[in-house]
Amino acid sequence: MSGGGIARGRLAEERKSWRKNHPHGFVAKPDNAQDGSLDLMVWKCIIPGKPGTDWEGGFFPLTLHFSEDYPSKPPKCKFPQVSSILMSTHLELCAYLILNEDYGWRPAITVKQILVGIQDLLDQPNPADPAQN
Template sequence: MSGGIARGRLAEERKSWRKNHPHGFVAKPETSPDGTVNLMVWRCVIPGKSGTDWEGGYYPLTMHFSEDYPGKPPECKFPPNFFHPNVYSSGSVCLSILNEALGWRPSITVKQILVGIQDLLDKPNPDSAAHPYSNQLFLKQRDEYKKQVCQLAKRYPAPA
């Protein structure tokens, strides 16, 4: 019956998000063509932080929740081959608060996850590299890394 717990918590998260969320962010459950809402999959947009190389980009992210949520963290994915040291080629985000064995706590909210991922964009963790090429550029060729990040920001402009 844990699925009821997951859906109840996600319904509360949705209400809370609608009342108060960080400027520029989007997070909403997926809506099927027939109009039904799937609380277990959320479509999100994370804005690049002002004053960083990521600024100006609005990065799409999908959150997949399991029936074990909030006991287990959601899987958070950018589009495949997203350029970032802590994002696998599949798009999955490598972040301690999304790892059940490391930093996940059931009290962590959707808002905290999205803000944490926004922070990670500009402050990668080279010790937890998931994408070797971008990690090498980040560590050894910062100008080329910055150039690629700026190109990525242009690829994901503000939603219309």
């Protein structure tokens, strides 16, 4: 199986697993390709704000872009323009910490773990990390 076949196979399994069991309020699904078919390499996601935090009641969209090298290499995470530049910058830094192949990425990390990890970092940033102020 080629590298792309491995990536697509893994993503198909992750989609199946997500559909059976995912955290309440979260959305993660492959985008539609131009021909209307599912594009397993691009996922549209929504992370809900965690109850009891400043983010409660918010919904934070993002897109995960997977390469043919997935799961050996992490997906790229893109946040569309959100209400404030600070928020967008904070989310980009959080995602960088989870999805940096030189920092802490492991091929066993799932889409569910990525999204829950970003939700956790929204309210519990790691001030000891030099990437966060």
